[in-house]
Amino acid sequence: MxxxxxxxxxxDETSEHLQSLNTHLLILEKEPDNAExxxxxxxxxxxxxxxSATMGFNKMQKLTHDMENVFSEIRNGKMKATSxxxxxxxxxxxxxxxxxxxxxxxxxEGDLDxxxxxxxxxxxxxxxxxxxxxxxxxxxxxxxxxxxxDDKNLFKRVPFEEHEIQAINKGKAxxxxxxxxxxxxxxxxMLKAARAFMINRAIESIGDIIKLYPTAQDLEEExxxxxxxxxxxxxxxxxxxxxxxxxxxxxxxxxxxxxELSDINITNDKVAAVETPKATENITTKETPSIRTxxxxxxxxxxxVRVDIEKLDVLMNYVSELxxxxxxxxxxSETIPGLNSINEYVEKIEYLERLTSNIHESVTKVRMxxxxxxxxxxxxxxxxxxxxxxxxxxxxxxxxxxxxxxxxIDEIGDPLMHLLRNSADHGIEKxxxxxxxxxxxxxxxxxxxxxxxxxxxxxxxxxxGGINVDRVKDKAIExxxxxAEQAEIMTEEEAIGILFKPSFSTSDEITDVSGRGVxxxxxxxxxxxxxxxxxATTERGKGSKFLIRLPLTLAIVQxxxxxxxxxxxxIPLGSIQTVEDIPWDDIKIVDGKDVINLRDRVxxxxxxxxxxxxxxxxxxxxxxxxxxxxxxxxxxxGLVIDELVGQQEIVIKSFGKxxxxxxxxxGATILGNGDIALIVDANGLV
Amino acid sequence: MKEFEVTCKGKQYIIVRVSNELxxxxxxxxxxxxxxxxxxxxxxxQYFYKGVINLRGEIVPMISMRLRMGIEETEDTHKTRFVxxxxxxxxxxxxxxxxxxEVIELRDEDIDKVHNAxxxxxxxxxxxxxxxxxxxxxxxxxxxxx
Numbered sequence: 001m002x003x004x005x006x007x008x009x010x011x012d013e014t015s016e017h018l019q020s021l022n023t024h025l026l027i028l029e030k031e032p033d034n035a036e037x038x039x040x041x042x043x044x045x046x047x048x049x050x051x052s053a054t055m056g057f058n059k060m061q062k063l064t065h066d067m068e069n070v071f072s073e074i075r076n077g078k079m080k081a082t083s084x085x086x087x088x089x090x091x092x093x094x095x096x097x098x099x100x101x102x103x104x105x106x107x108x109e110g111d112l113d114x115x116x117x118x119x120x121x122x123x124x125x126x127x128x129x130x131x132x133x134x135x136x137x138x139x140x141x142x143x144x145x146x147x148x149x150d151d152k153n154l155f156k157r158v159p160f161e162e163h164e165i166q167a168i169n170k171g172k173a174x175x176x177x178x179x180x181x182x183x184x185x186x187x188x189x190m191l192k193a194a195r196a197f198m199i200n201r202a203i204e205s206i207g208d209i210i211k212l213y214p215t216a217q218d219l220e221e222e223x224x225x226x227x228x229x230x231x232x233x234x235x236x237x238x239x240x241x242x243x244x245x246x247x248x249x250x251x252x253x254x255x256x257x258x259x260e261l262s263d264i265n266i267t268n269d270k271v272a273a274v275e276t277p278k279a280t281e282n283i284t285t286k287e288t289p290s291i292r293t294x295x296x297x298x299x300x301x302x303x304x305v306r307v308d309i310e311k312l313d314v315l316m317n318y319v320s321e322l323x324x325x326x327x328x329x330x331x332x333s334e335t336i337p338g339l340n341s342i343n344e345y346v347e348k349i350e351y352l353e354r355l356t357s358n359i360h361e362s363v364t365k366v367r368m369x370x371x372x373x374x375x376x377x378x379x380x381x382x383x384x385x386x387x388x389x390x391x392x393x394x395x396x397x398x399x400x401x402x403x404x405x406x407x408x409i410d411e412i413g414d415p416l417m418h419l420l421r422n423s424a425d426h427g428i429e430k431x432x433x434x435x436x437x438x439x440x441x442x443x444x445x446x447x448x449x450x451x452x453x454x455x456x457x458x459x460x461x462x463x464x465g466g467i468n469v470d471r472v473k474d475k476a477i478e479x480x481x482x483x484a485e486q487a488e489i490m491t492e493e494e495a496i497g498i499l500f501k502p503s504f505s506t507s508d509e510i511t512d513v514s515g516r517g518v519x520x521x522x523x524x525x526x527x528x529x530x531x532x533x534x535x536a537t538t539e540r541g542k543g544s545k546f547l548i549r550l551p552l553t554l555a556i557v558q559x560x561x562x563x564x565x566x567x568x569x570x571i572p573l574g575s576i577q578t579v580e581d582i583p584w585d586d587i588k589i590v591d592g593k594d595v596i597n598l599r600d601r602v603x604x605x606x607x608x609x610x611x612x613x614x615x616x617x618x619x620x621x622x623x624x625x626x627x628x629x630x631x632x633x634x635x636x637x638g639l640v641i642d643e644l645v646g647q648q649e650i651v652i653k654s655f656g657k658x659x660x661x662x663x664x665x666x667g668a669t670i671l672g673n674g675d676i677a678l679i680v681d682a683n684g685l686v
Numbered sequence: 687m688k689e690f691e692v693t694c695k696g697k698q699y700i701i702v703r704v705s706n707e708l709x710x711x712x713x714x715x716x717x718x719x720x721x722x723x724x725x726x727x728x729x730x731x732q733y734f735y736k737g738v739i740n741l742r743g744e745i746v747p748m749i750s751m752r753l754r755m756g757i758e759e760t761e762d763t764h765k766t767r768f769v770x771x772x773x774x775x776x777x778x779x780x781x782x783x784x785x786x787x788e789v790i791e792l793r794d795e796d797i798d799k800v801h802n803a804x805x806x807x808x809x810x811x812x813x814x815x816x817x818x819x820x821x822x823x824x825x826x827x828x829x830x831x832x
Contacts, residue, residue, distance in 0.1 A: 567726070612729040613729050655745040656745075656779070658773070659738070659747035661728040661730045661731040662729045665728065668738060674740055675724070676745060678726070678729075
């Protein structure tokens with residue numbers, strides 16, 4: 001079998017299962033008797049084993065096999081999920097993850113050795129079961145169920161819905177046969193979902209399937225053991241059905257017979273409902289409406305489609321083009337006299353404007369992904385860090401369902417990880433120090449995400465010792481970043497700012513976790529490259545807080561268009577506080593720098609024309625200077641500009657990485673008339 | 687970095703003129719050739735980048751070949767062309783040349799390869815075409831440099 005075509009499915013599903021294993025192992029460590037969890041773990045491990053065997057990844061298979069043995073014994077209550085055991089299992093997971101990473105990179109699992117993990121697993125395993133016991137415990141899920149493999153009447157005991165019975169009656173009325181059948185797959189069958197799909201397709205070629213049990217969706221998600229039942233309205237006879245299904249490979253046995261209504265159980269008949277316990281989790285199917293079943297009536301399955309992110313990017317590009325086209329239509333209408341006085345025309349343009357912004361909003365929403373996909377690995381990380389650093393700590397997360405643009409999600413993981421490691425390593429104190437300080441023994445780290453307006457805020461907090469500002473200053477003096485005199489007059493805020501300078505670490509001991517001085521500055525740069533802002537606050541002895549503020553979407557922003565000489569520039573509205581008319585005389589020079597005093601705050605003044613190499617306009621002392629007040633966090637700066645044009649929604653376009661303009665030019669956009677305006681990045685100014 | 691492959695014989699090149707020098711550009715790298723149009727200045731960019739243009743809704747940086755080659759700039763003429771090329775990372779860059787001449791075919795034996803690892807040197811070979819000598823250009827090297 002050519003397995004290459006399944007590779008991407010394998011990678012996707014395996015990483016999902018691994019994530020699920022991670023999450024559930026954490027739960028298991030806290031609640032060793034949680035049957036639900038251990039079942040979930042077992043199922044995930046079993047799937048990984050099956051899939052890796054099919055794909056020929058033997059190391060993965062062997063390792064999951066041995067892990068599965070352990071899970072199996074935990075499930076049977078013969079072993080306890082001790083912390084030691086969980087550690088080994090986590091090591092196993094890490095090992096599997098690195099295999100998967102190798103597979104992703106070069107389609108091979110690589111030659112990472114896992115023998116020590118396997119040995120350790122077997123040691124614990126044998127210890128728990130008494131040394132003498134043999135090693136043949138790997139039980140397939142199927143064997144634990146009470147179903148006999150030669151149960152010819154299995155399909156007769158499945159519960160039916162009212163409408164399904166009607167379908168059978170209808171079929172019989174027009175002289176068709178109603179046939180029930182149960183397919184048993186070979187125990188070695190690996191891609192059960194694909195197999196079920198092929199069998200169903202074979203059946204559909206000669207009849208209509210009115211019911212599948214378990215449901216089509218469960219079959220598709222492999223939520224079934226090695227057998228399933230199908231009910232068909234067809235002209236053919238049961239023998240024909242058996243024949244055609246036996247032609248599909250990996251089928252062990254098929255039993256089929258006519259079904260009589262007297263054989264059938266109605267849904268509320270309890271006897272049948274226990275037959276396939278795994279089938280009751282999801283309900284809807286995506287086949288024809290006639291096979292919709294409602295047994296269990298539990299969670300409605302999510303009605304979603306998986307779409308390649310590239311397709312969404314293409315769609316987003318079209319939306320961007322549409323907005324540009326709309327803008328150009330508007331700018332043309334301004335050049336034709338009289339056009340704007342035709343009411344109908346103006347109305348239609350406004351309608352178009354509403355439509356384009358609605359489309360933009362919808363597409364942006366489609367691209368949004370909950371940050372859950374990034375943060376769900378953090379509890380595990382904090383657990384491991386706690387053990388490594390010999391500190392007790394717990395991670396509390398809220399707002400995992402907060403959504404961010406897909407491109408941001410892909411980038412935000414590393415910075416968040418850095419901040420969490422930072423909190424674990426530098427923030428949380430050792431247990432004895434915590435007790436001395438009268439704090440709870442177990443340190444808390446919080447990760448909170450929430451949306452405010454057009455921004456998403458992610459907070460990383462800890463209840464540790466806080467940032468020792470004096471030590472930061474000492475270190476900074478020692479490293480020659482600042483002088484002792486500067487340190488004297490430095491505010492706490494400015495001192496914290498030093499932490500974000502490249503290669504600065506306060507940790508005296510360099511640990512594995514952090515302290516090598518690559519860290520906070522990288523985090524800051526990353527966040528800023530995403531158009532976000534990073535702020536830090538701290539309280540000595542109480543803990544510190546890092547706050548990340550990110551824009552919801554990156555591609556389209558509201559800006560203030562301005563004119564310098566005859567060039568147009570766009571300043572994102574998000575970074576503008578106010579626009580002021582300031583008399584030239586009010587601009588004072590303090591310490592060689594231009595400043596103004598605006599509402600009792602001294603704000604530095606920058607001349608955009610100087611930054612952009614544009615000839616300065618003649619200063620007319622009688623007139624006032626037009627100053628855009630830029631804000632970044634609590635900091636402000638005034639930007640002297642020539643002329644205001646107005647507010648405009650623009651599409652940010654990249655100009656590639658080859659041309660390297662002044663750092664305040666962060667991007668460009670195409671205006672309605674086809675001209676280009678550059679975007680002035682206020683973050684770089686303040 | 688992708689270099690020109692001068693191994694297969696009979697590769698096609700576009701010949702452009704800058705001042706009185708002839709340059710050969712691999713035809714596979716050429717996206718399009720445009721009449722001159724407005725360039726938006728990019729403050730603070732490298733000296734040989736004249737700015738950016740709007741190419742079918744994309745922003746494309748423009749290199750003045752005269753400045754890149756250390757030749758004084760002159761007024762544009764009716765022969766001035768923008769040659770849009772594709773770099774090895776898939777992005778587009780425009781080259782401002784004094785004239786686009788013709789498409790020629792050069793075989794391996796017509797080319798003297800130049801081995802020069804210096805980043806600022808974008809010449810990778812000298813081609814002989816009739817009585818003329820033509821400089822083969824590495825686009826990737828040319829767009830870099832300060």
